[in-house]
Amino acid sequence: MLKNPAAKYRPFTPVHVTDPTFARTWPDQVIARPPIWMSTDLRDGNQALFEPMDAERKMRMFKTLVAIGFKEIEVAFPSASQTDFDFVRELIEGGHIPDDVTIEVLTQARDHLIRRTFESLRGARRAIVHLYNATAPNFRRIVFDTDQAGVKAIAIEHARLIRDCAATQPDTEWVFQYSPEVFTGTELDFAREVCDAVTEVWQPTPERKCIINLPATVEMGTPNYYADQIEWMHTRLARRDSIILSVHPHNDRGCAVAAAELAVMAGADRVEGCLFGNGERTGNVDVVTLALNLYSQGVDPGLDFSRINDVARTVEHCTQLPIHPRHPYVGDLVFTAFSGSHQDAIKKGLAVQQADAIWEVPYLPIDPADVGRTYDSIIRVNSQSGKGGIAYLLETEVGLVMPRRLQVEFSGAVQRITDATGGEMTASALWQVFSREYLEATAPVRYVGHHLFEAAQERQGIALTVDIGGATRELRGEGNGPIDATVDALRQAGFDAAVQHYEEHSLGKGADARAVAYVEMTVPGRPGATFGVGVHGNIITASVLAVVSGINRSQAGAAVPAAAQASAP
Numbered sequence: 001m002l003k004n005p006a007a008k009y010r011p012f013t014p015v016h017v018t019d020p021t022f023a024r025t026w027p028d029q030v031i032a033r034p035p036i037w038m039s040t041d042l043r044d045g046n047q048a049l050f051e052p053m054d055a056e057r058k059m060r061m062f063k064t065l066v067a068i069g070f071k072e073i074e075v076a077f078p079s080a081s082q083t084d085f086d087f088v089r090e091l092i093e094g095g096h097i098p099d100d101v102t103i104e105v106l107t108q109a110r111d112h113l114i115r116r117t118f119e120s121l122r123g124a125r126r127a128i129v130h131l132y133n134a135t136a137p138n139f140r141r142i143v144f145d146t147d148q149a150g151v152k153a154i155a156i157e158h159a160r161l162i163r164d165c166a167a168t169q170p171d172t173e174w175v176f177q178y179s180p181e182v183f184t185g186t187e188l189d190f191a192r193e194v195c196d197a198v199t200e201v202w203q204p205t206p207e208r209k210c211i212i213n214l215p216a217t218v219e220m221g222t223p224n225y226y227a228d229q230i231e232w233m234h235t236r237l238a239r240r241d242s243i244i245l246s247v248h249p250h251n252d253r254g255c256a257v258a259a260a261e262l263a264v265m266a267g268a269d270r271v272e273g274c275l276f277g278n279g280e281r282t283g284n285v286d287v288v289t290l291a292l293n294l295y296s297q298g299v300d301p302g303l304d305f306s307r308i309n310d311v312a313r314t315v316e317h318c319t320q321l322p323i324h325p326r327h328p329y330v331g332d333l334v335f336t337a338f339s340g341s342h343q344d345a346i347k348k349g350l351a352v353q354q355a356d357a358i359w360e361v362p363y364l365p366i367d368p369a370d371v372g373r374t375y376d377s378i379i380r381v382n383s384q385s386g387k388g389g390i391a392y393l394l395e396t397e398v399g400l401v402m403p404r405r406l407q408v409e410f411s412g413a414v415q416r417i418t419d420a421t422g423g424e425m426t427a428s429a430l431w432q433v434f435s436r437e438y439l440e441a442t443a444p445v446r447y448v449g450h451h452l453f454e455a456a457q458e459r460q461g462i463a464l465t466v467d468i469g470g471a472t473r474e475l476r477g478e479g480n481g482p483i484d485a486t487v488d489a490l491r492q493a494g495f496d497a498a499v500q501h502y503e504e505h506s507l508g509k510g511a512d513a514r515a516v517a518y519v520e521m522t523v524p525g526r527p528g529a530t531f532g533v534g535v536h537g538n539i540i541t542a543s544v545l546a547v548v549s550g551i552n553r554s555q556a557g558a559a560v561p562a563a564a565q566a567s568a569p
């Protein structure tokens with residue numbers, strides 16, 4: 001890279017410097033309704049692919065765009081290839097175009113290409129013919145080898161040809177569109193002069209408008225600069241009431257979405273773009289992001305992305321390009337939190353969010369369910385995760401509602417694994433670790449069976465059969481309930497403990513439902529508390545198992561008590 005990039009690159013000149021009378025108003029505007037959307041997936045998107053779409057892919061994309069709700073779709077550059085020409089014919093002759101959808105086609109300002117374009121549209125009910133020629137100084141000099149007058153003459157001459165060709169096919173309702181290509185690099189007063197000259201030819205009226213499209217063919221400045229350019233044109237174009245002012249942002253600086261949004265605030269009525277930002281180089285503006293940005297502000301975008309994953313898979317099939325996992329609203333990771341504090345806030349937010357209330361879940365700009373994403377993809381667990389995410393996954397995937405202090409205890413066990421492996425842990429892997437940690441330990445005590453009986457003074461008695469070190473033991477205990485009685489029975493075998501806290505809930509529904517019981521226990525001579533967990537179809541058995549689990553976990557690393565070594569009676 002150069003030490004002095006100014007020797008090679010020019011900064012843009014702000015609009016108010018070019019025209020000191022310009023006073024922008026767009027920063028105070030709020031977008032309260034969607035622009036007219038135009039999908040150019042089948043044209044600008046298609047021309048940017050390694051392998052342009054074949055007929056099957058084109059038709060699949062067209063149907064997807066219609067299903068999403070686009071009413072204007074640029075379907076081809078019909079004079080460019082037989083595939084494009086044939087596709088337009090198939091749309092028309094095959095009756096694939098719904099009554100409320102208008103197809104659009106692009107043509108260079110050249111006689112034979114325009115004539116071929118009209119040929120492709122024969123029999124169309126309504127069509128937009130889109131004419132372009134580059135107007136920027138470097139294009140005038142380098143590509144066309146002409147001056148301003150020459151470029152303006154190309155536009156006028158071919159606008160006339162379009163008007164005249166349309167007159168020969170009167171059964172079609174024609175809409176004309178003109179783009180001064182590389183508008184962003186064109187002197188503003190010259191861009192206006194050319195656009196005014198074109199509309200002078202087309203004579204649009206408020207009832208029969210034409211479209212003037214101002215492309216950021218190359219994104220050359222900050223989005224506020226584009227907005228200034230658009231507002232300048234919006235307030236100075238002749239016949240403005242007979243023009244639909246359109247924008248076509250590309251994403252060279254990575255700001256196309258912002259540029260489009262500010263351009264709409266600056267007076268644009270219409271936005272051209274592609275799904276997920278496909279298109280030349282860094283792409284056209286991403287219409288999905290624009291639409292869902294509006295949605296997140298409470299504005300119905302008029303486009304339906306309630307099954308966004310299906311749309312994404314179709315686009316990947318048609319373009320043969322992958323969508324980045326962090327792409328707004330659609331990427332595999334955009335509704336996912338790995339980090340502990342994010343997971344905690346999302347879990348708490350989801351727990352209190354009412355279905356019909358204003359969306360307030362932290363970190364999630366929209367409800368993933370609104371675009372057909374499921375909650376289970378929201379939280380993933382790795383070494384950056386905390387108890388909140390682990391608890392969320394086990395709750396949503398397994399149905400385990402862990403007491404808060406158990407969450408803390410168990411997250412330590414998970415952390416040791418994620419630190420060692422460095423990888424992600426799925427819900428089923430977490431459940432395996434949980435089972436190993438709380439449900440499967442059989443040493444020093446293995447539960448064999450029990451039965452309850454009524455002891456003296458209405459106390460609960462238990463006859464508990466366990467296996468300790470390979471020997472079966474029959475233990476008897478009493479207490480004010482089954483848990484207390486179990487603790488008492490195990491105390492007979494030398495395992496002293498006190499239950500501090502007990503919780504239970506059902507796991508699953510219907511005939512297959514099981515109970516899960518959690519006990520938090522302290523053991524004399526050992527710091528802190530330990531959890532035990534039991535899962536069983538019978539709630540009492542689950543509680544007994546939880547006590548045995550707590551005893552086993554609290555004994556980890558301890559010598560087996562002498563009483564436990566007593567031989568079976």
Ligand SMILES: CC(=O)SCCNC(=O)CCNC(=O)[C@H](O)C(C)(C)COP(=O)(O)OP(=O)(O)OC[C@H]1O[C@@H](n2cnc3c(N)ncnc32)[C@H](O)[C@@H]1OP(=O)(O)O
Pocket residue numbers: 044047077079080081107108109110132133134143144181217280
């Ligand atoms: C910004 C955009 O996305 S614009 C759309 C771009 N899309 C495409 O180009 C895809 C389809 N294009 C094609 O298939 C071909 O380029 C065609 C059929 C349109 C033209 O093909 P060719 O006549 O072989 O020309 P080629 O592809 O080399 O394009 C360069 C020529 O187009 C001319 N040209 C470029 N844009 C325009 C325009 N808007 N109006 C008139 N002429 C133009 C150039 O001056 C150059 O002419 P020259 O050969 O006399 O120097």
Ligand SMILES: CC(C)C(=O)C(=O)O
Pocket residue numbers: 044106132179181182213215216217218248250
């Ligand atoms: C033809 C025009 C609108 C275009 O695609 C561009 O300038 O990027």
